[in-house]
Amino acid sequence: MADTNDINPALTTWDGALGLPRFDSISEDDFAPAFEWAMADHLREIDAIAGNAAKPDFANTIEALEVSGDALSRVAAVFFTRAGADTNPAIQALEREIAPKLSAHYSTIGANAALFRRIDALWQERQSLALTEEQTIVLERHWKGLVRSGAQLAADKQARLAEINGRLAELGTNFGQNVLADESEWAMFLTTEDELQGLPDFLIDAMAAAAAERGRPEAYAVTLSRSIVEPFLTLSARRDLREKAFRAWTARGLSGGEHDNRPVMKETLRLRAEKANLLGYENFAAMKLDNTMAKTADAVDTLLMDVWEKAVKAAGNDEKELQSLVAEDGANHDIEAWDWRYYAEKRRARKFSFSESEVKPYLQLERILEACFAVAGRLFGIQAVARPDIVAYHPDVRVYEIRDENGEAFAIFLGDYFNRATKRSGAWMNALQSQHRLPLPNGQQGELPIVINVCNFAKPAEGKPALLSLDDAHTLFHEFGHALHGMLSNVTYPSVSGTGVDRDFVELPSQLYEHWLTIPDILRNYALHYSTGAAMPDALMDKVLEAANFNQAFSTVEYTASAIVDMHLHTATTPPADPVAFQDGVLNAIGMPKAIAMRHAIPHFLHIFSGDGYAAGYYSYMWAEVLDADAFEAFEETGNAFDPETARQLLDNILSKGGSVRAEAAYRAFRGKMPTPDAMLRGRGLLD
Incomplete structure (x- = not known):
């Protein structure tokens, strides 16, 4: 030892x-x-x-x-x-x-x-x-x-x-x-003007930086970082390259070699079922749902299938419109999964007279991060003070003191925003240290929270600004919502601090915080053009807000399919011998549209297989969305998205409480009632 x-x-x-x-x-x-x-x-x-x-x-x-x-x-x-x-x-x-x-x-x-x-x-x-x-x-x-x-x-x-x-x-x-x-080893290098058809400067710059990082400074690299591959699938005019990128993206974990995840999934599901049975549960889902708001797989299934049916119907109508755009291009192929984003972008540009490439120059990382902090200041009276003098675990990581209205530091925040080959994909929040008030063996009384946000935004070339998509900006706000949950915690015991809540309650603060990104006042002050400094024009902002529900059927189908498959995997009477075939069987049974892929196919579904944090729990994003849509309506009902009393109620009853009270009691204390899915469905444009 x-x-x-x-x-x-x-x-x-x-x-x-x-x-x-x-x-x-x-x-x-x-x-x-x-x-x-x-x-x-x-x-x-x-x-x-x-x-x-x-x-x-x-x-x-x-x-x-x-x-x-x-x-x-x-x-x-x-x-x-x-x-x-x-x-x-x-x-x-x-x-x-x-x-x-x-x-x-x-x-x-x-x-x-x-x-x-x-x-x-x-x-x-x-x-x-x-x-x-x-x-x-x-x-x-x-x-x-x-x-x-x-x-x-x-x-x-x-x-x-x-x-x-x-x-x-x-x-x-x-x-x-x-x-x-699989993510770090794959890249598609482009070297000709023809291969860059349709790509805006911001994406070409990001691809140039990615290629240079991989030792190809003369080329442009399409990588499997979501911040590169998704805009490439959305904007590239080269259908053959879109297909190649899409197939690589969706084949992560299916390499057939030493990195193939099929045997890993098979053994994981078998052992999870055995574990649940040893502990007296019918299946792994029953075990995981025991300490949640949903409680049962039936309750989860009711929510997911209700949303699924509405989303599939709406997606079918959308696909017909996309197919007409294919015909206009003089092509006769069906819409495939590598086509949907491309033609949806064309449809959005036509319907709302703007494209993502028009919006992105106004979404600088630095300004959107300022907006994130400014919203927290207006709602909860906090300020983030940058500490560039402090070295973290990587040069890209930013360190901030989070101070209260009296200037007292009550939390430390680290922001790690750029993609690199040494970082796993996705975005997450974790706490290096959780808030609590207990005396420690070293004589210290309690501890301040130290919270990290990690994202995978495309790193710009030297001297270029980091520009975000609207989805990226939502991700930044989402993860900072988690960070606020950790930093604003005010409990006695570390095990119930911050995000130490029911799994299907933990996404409420993060998803709720996303709503403030698109408040007109916030966009007007922080969506500033990277080269001119001009605010996003009101006409463009109006179009962005009007298009908020655009393509929501697609997003809902790809997410809900993943959540349904997750629950089926963990409620199966017998663990599947071939998890991929099982996944495909579930998708066929529920009528998965051919032109839409799961957001996370199971061979790279990190939420449910890289640890069991979200196993039989991926539904919780939608469960929490039911709550967050209703919670934001509490602000809207006052006529002020920054209503001080509603913000105080949110802080006192949810953000500061962590898991020190029951989740349902916390929500009822804030809102006075439990919500129905209606506000969520309206928010996604799936309810008339």
Whole structure:
């Protein structure tokens, strides 16, 4: 076992500026011994809690657990930040090694009978302990967590559960690394003027930068970064190149070689089903939905299928219009999946007299980020102060102090916005450190949140501005909504801090925050042309807002198909022998339009296979959209999107509460009622 003398203190003692880790003092070689020592130290803490001779009470058991494992949490936070956003072969090798070790570590804790006896005693007596609501929820989480770790199982079943969890951790790591390998290894290099037909300067610049990064400064690279491949599919006049790019994009995880995810998915689904059965659940979905607002697969299915039927009908009408544009081009092919975005853009340009290439020059990353901070300032009285003097884990990462109305720093925010080959795809928020108010073993009273947003926007060529699509801008606002949930948290216990809420409630703050991007006042002040500084003309802004629901049938079909397949995979009576064939069977059964692809085909569906965070839970984006559409109507009903009282209610009842109150109670406290899907359907243009 590693000795403390072998441990780089920069990993466990964060004494850099603003309490951040000194990232530049940490090397890849530091992680392995630090993990080994920190896991052993955590087990010593657990044994001390479990072996406490005093009668169990909330302080000596639950609060002690809440602050245990601090060193391990810090090592893991730095490591997994690097693994997701700035990896390399050494980090990836260690990730494959450490994932099952961490799983085994937590299985050991889950099998600690003395620890469970203490927690179970408190759980059985909870009605007489005079606990607050937050304390009751924290106790419940620890009790249920140990039960799900097998605390009530016989020893042989505990051992099998630990074995399953360890293997699932390996498989999740392998899945994500396979997708990253397929994404980073593929590029389509264009070298002639003809191959660039239809592409605007902003995309050509981004493709030039991507090619230069790959050692081809004379070329232009179409990569599988969503911020490049989606605009390419939307704007390229070369149908053959669109098809080539689309097929590569949708074939991630299906390479047929060492990065093929088919065997990973098959084994993952089999082990998840076995795990659920061991713990007494009918299937994996039933296990995952137990602690959600939806509660049952039937409730999820009712929502998804209602939306699906409306979206497919609307998409069919849209496809007929797109097909007429094909004929106008003098072609006679059917609309295929690599055609839809291209002809939809033509249709939008005709219907609303503008194109994405007209809008993008007004959506500079710097200005949209300012807008993001400005909205938070108007709603919640906070300010973001840039700290360019502070070095984070990569030169592209920006560091901000988040201060309250009195100028006091209450959170740290890191923004990592540009795509690179060392970063996994997508966009996400994670917390290096969560807010809480408990005293720590080092004498510190509570901690400030340290939150990271990671995106994959195309990095511009040197000297060029970073321009966003409207979707990119929505993504930036979405992830900052998650960040606000973490930074505005005001709870006592770390396990219910910030985004520590029900899975189908966690997307509410992020999706709600997106609404403020398209408030006319925000666009007028921050959608400024990158070369002239002029505001987006009112006429163009009106068209953008009028077109907000354009192509929503397509977006709804591609998302909902993914959510439906996810639920079918995890409610299947028998895990499928061929998950891809199973996926195709589900899509055929529900009438998936041939010209639309799933947003995430399962071989690269990171949400549900790179770990199980959204497994049997991808529906939660739509579940939360039902809430966020209704929540924004609360502001609209006042006639002021920045109504101070409504903003205060949002802060007091949802953003600051984390998981310290039940999700439904939190929403009712804010809105006074639970919503119907109507506002969401209106927002998507699917309800008359």
